[in-house]
Amino acid sequence: MVLKGLPLMSSDELLAELKVNVHNPTGCSVITPKNSPSKFQIYKVLFPPATSVSSVSKVGHLFNVRVYWEKFLFKRLYTQCFRCQAFGHSANHCNLPERRVKCAGPHSSPLCSKPYDVTPRCAGDHTANYSKCPVLIKYLERRSNAQATPMTTKNPFDTRASNFPPPPSVLQCLNTYAPEARKKSAPRSYADTLKPTPSLSRRQLSVQPTDNNDFNKFNEISAALKRFNSLCDMNLILSTVDTLIARLKPATQMLRNSMLIEMLSLN
Numbered sequence: 387m388v389l390k391g392l393p394l395m396s397s398d399e400l401l402a403e404l405k406v407n408v409h410n411p412t413g414c415s416v417i418t419p420k421n422s423p424s425k426f427q428i429y430k431v432l433f434p435p436a437t438s439v440s441s442v443s444k445v446g447h448l449f450n451v452r453v454y455w456e457k458f459l460f461k462r463l464y465t466q467c468f469r470c471q472a473f474g475h476s477a478n479h480c481n482l483p484e485r486r487v488k489c490a491g492p493h494s495s496p497l498c499s500k501p502y503d504v505t506p507r508c509a510g511d512h513t514a515n516y517s518k519c520p521v522l523i524k525y526l527e528r529r530s531n532a533q534a535t536p537m538t539t540k541n542p543f544d545t546r547a548s549n550f551p552p553p554p555s556v557l558q559c560l561n562t563y564a565p566e567a568r569k570k571s572a573p574r575s576y577a578d579t580l581k582p583t584p585s586l587s588r589r590q591l592s593v594q595p596t597d598n599n600d601f602n603k604f605n606e607i608s609a610a611l612k613r614f615n616s617l618c619d620m621n622l623i624l625s626t627v628d629t630l631i632a633r634l635k636p637a638t639q640m641l642r643n644s645m646l647i648e649m650l651s652l653n
Contacts, residue, residue, distance in 0.1 A: 387442055388417075389429040391453040400429065400448075407445050410434055430458055464526060471514035473525045487514045 392400070397414050404411040413432040418424075433442065443455045466473050470482035485491070486498045512519060554562075 387431050387433060387439070388456040388458050389414075389431050389448075389453060390456065391426055392429065392448060392451060393425060394427050403448050404431065407448060408433075408442060409437060464522065464529075466515060473522060485514070 394416070397416075400414050401411060404414070408431075411431055411433055414429050416427055417430045418428045439455075439457055445455070446452060464473055465476055467475050467477050467480045467482075468487075469477040469480045469484055471485045471487055472480075472482070483492050489498055491498060516522070
């Protein structure tokens, strides 16, 4: 277990305090990094294998100081699965069959009673977690080579000049476009000037209806626009409104007179 929150002190003093508050600690050591700017130290405390993490975490104060417990995680240079004993992934994301670390059998370590024979990943006389396993050495070499030569992908949004071909030179432009320019700008002779221009026939000048009846559609649209303009004639609308007002005036006057008569009769 990892203990955090205490200042620097001797191991014997910390063990004496731990034995009073925690069940049977077997040892402790300081694991704080040398360049750490914090005044608080990090201790690794050892307990018997049967000690649970929850029972140790219940102790929240030592030397009247608030402390924090964490599970100790050994940091390796590589990742090895404790389920299938392969390298490169952890057991949390592994769906492969279980392999024991010693006998390479298709079962977990607590269910095995055999001594180690062969490792699951090679034929050597060592366990799968041996640090000098040939399979592990090949895996580390392959990973270091992959890190040394990272895969480069071309950025489509990179607009640097090195990603585009160089522009053509002036001489290349002259060799490419000058002949066509000379052809277009060649002077006309007197005979070419006197040649009559070909005239179009009356049939070619006339508008021919297409297969899509575009001309008929144009006539229909023009007629619809004319009808719409006639409906939107403001003078016609104003004259119609004036006629309606003139017709409604006598009716409103008669209604007003009848209401006055009723009010006088009630009084």
